[in-house]
Amino acid sequence: MRGVAVTVFVMSLLASPAALACTTCRPAVQAGIFDEHFWGRLALTVLPFLVILLVVAVLYRVRPRTLPGEEPLG
């Protein structure tokens, strides 16, 4: 259900009047975006962000070393 909502939202953004500025080349642009490479290109675009989120998750969860005189975190 959430996936459908996201797809509808993205498609409505792409179909907005602002995206139709180039009326003559619009079909060619849409064909260039939504071709057989679309999902692969999407995966490649998101890949660096996934790696970064993994690093941030590790940083968030790592237990800090306690300094002298400190009680360890529970």
Added chain:
Amino acid sequence: MRALNRGPLLSAGVLLGVGLGGFFDGILLHQILQWHNMLSSHLPPDDLVSAKVNMFWDGLFHAFTWMMTLAGVMMLFRAGRRPDVPWSSRNLTGAMLGGWGLFNLVEGVIDHQLLGLHHVNPGRYQFEWDMGFLIFGALLMIAGWLIARGGRRERTVRGAIRGEPLGAH
């Protein structure tokens, strides 16, 4: 003396640095200088249609960058409400610089070196520009680590600042 946890503030700072570093890349290198686009090595923007397809993928890149920034702001807000997180400028500044450097390193290695989606400044010296991008990222990470290291012993939590009477500072 109870131990404090810098993790939530550092991770918020890293996300903010990644987001702002991504915007710096997108605004300066994609839009102002127009050195490259997201897919410019696979789909050279040498006609209007190819330029607009690249613009779409640049837009998605900026959308993910915006999400990183928003997540960083939300995590910073949550860290500020926790009684076990030190509210430290050094930790936040260091983490933000480190996040920018992390963005350059991860994006540079994956998109420029491994996948070849685009290069920083394509042409005769593209390898040198790509290496410079990575070195700049590494320097940012080192600078961020050194600054955040200086904040290891900071113990003031934001709750304590808020709890003090007016005029205490």
